[in-house]
Amino acid sequence: MHFISNIAAAQRIQVPEWYSARIWTFNAVSDDGSEALCISFIDPLGDKALSPVVELVYSVKGHARARSYCELAGTAVEVSERGCVFGRSRFNSDDVEYGGGYLVELDLSTALGDITAHFEWLAVESDVIDGIGALNVATPRADVTGKIVRRARGREKVFQFRGTGWHSFSLKHASEPPRFTGCVHFVDRTAVIDSMPDTAFALCVADETAVEHILKSVRCRKRLSMYGLRYPAFIEYESEGMILRLEPRTVIDSRPFSIRTVNDVTLRSSDGKVRRSAGIFEFTKECRRPASVFEILASHRKGRSLSEV
Secondary structure (H helix, E strand, O other), X not given: OOEEEOOHHHHOOOOOOOEEEEEEEEEEEXXXXXXEEEEEEEEEOOOOOOOOEEEEEEEEOOEEEEEEEEEOOOOOOEEOOOEEEEOOEEEEEXXXXXXXXXXXXXXXXXXXXXXXXXXXXXXXXXXXXXXXXXXXXXXXXXXXEEEEEXXXXXXXXXXEEEEEEEXXXXXXXXXXXXXXXXXXXXXXXXXXXXXXXXXXXEEEEEOXXXXXXXXXXXXXXXXXXXXXXEEXXXXXXEEOOEEEEEEEEEEEEEEOOEEEEEEEEEEXXXXXXXXXXXXXXXXXXXXXXXXXXXXXXXXXXXXXXXXXX
16 A cells, blocks of 8 residues: 555654654645645654744745744754644644544744744544555645734734644655645545656545555656746546546646646546535655755745744
8 A cells, every 4th residue: 555544653653764754744725726725744863953833824825914934943853643743833633623634733934034833633534555665645635714813013913714624644755755645625525636756646545445546657748947847737647447537727736846836627427427626736846966056045035933932
């Protein structure tokens, strides 16, 4: 199996030494499709020169409203069976107000101001596949509610959010091929895609049943990002009577070797139905060369922590 869906396995304390990082991701799209929320907890492994990172990107119609890439120098990541603590930020699998899921809390001090956030990730689908896999989609579908508070120059701005999201856990190799990953929620099913140059897979969840598909890319167009990264501008997959088409609607966040987009997704399935929705997808490409001027300029967008926490 390429995918698993297991909340307990997402809290792996012991990790093989050949991995360079472990990443916990929480992504969501608002009910009307105009807002995108991306939260990542990144724990570098092995390289003591790298610091843990908490990343937040919140955009409305492609315009960033709150963004932080907070490196927590001198901070040790605390991993338990229920969650993780990154400095003053954390997430844990717990009973939320209306059932099981995650509580995600952010407290980030950056050079541009302070950001706090609180979200409830109420699980609608979780623990649907056991075993060993490359990507752990611990919660394929969740109802997400919460708010972000941004404070800067004596002013405070509050952003309320409500939508549908997912949570995943992955282990990163020091050198990986280009990867295109994301999730889309239709009214009656969820589709997760994980694609690399030689292989592509989809996990479809409907009526509490999960089915893994091997995908074949039949059409793909690419375009250049602002940093010269070639990423999918249109891609079509086929598999066993299923056709998936994805096309970026807006760019959420762009860096020299990665880009996140909200994609319009069309699913034609064997039952004859055509389903349409929007989902967040990320294309990444490993850096295998010295830093360029683009990377140096991009690094100035990072909001490093003002002090060790």
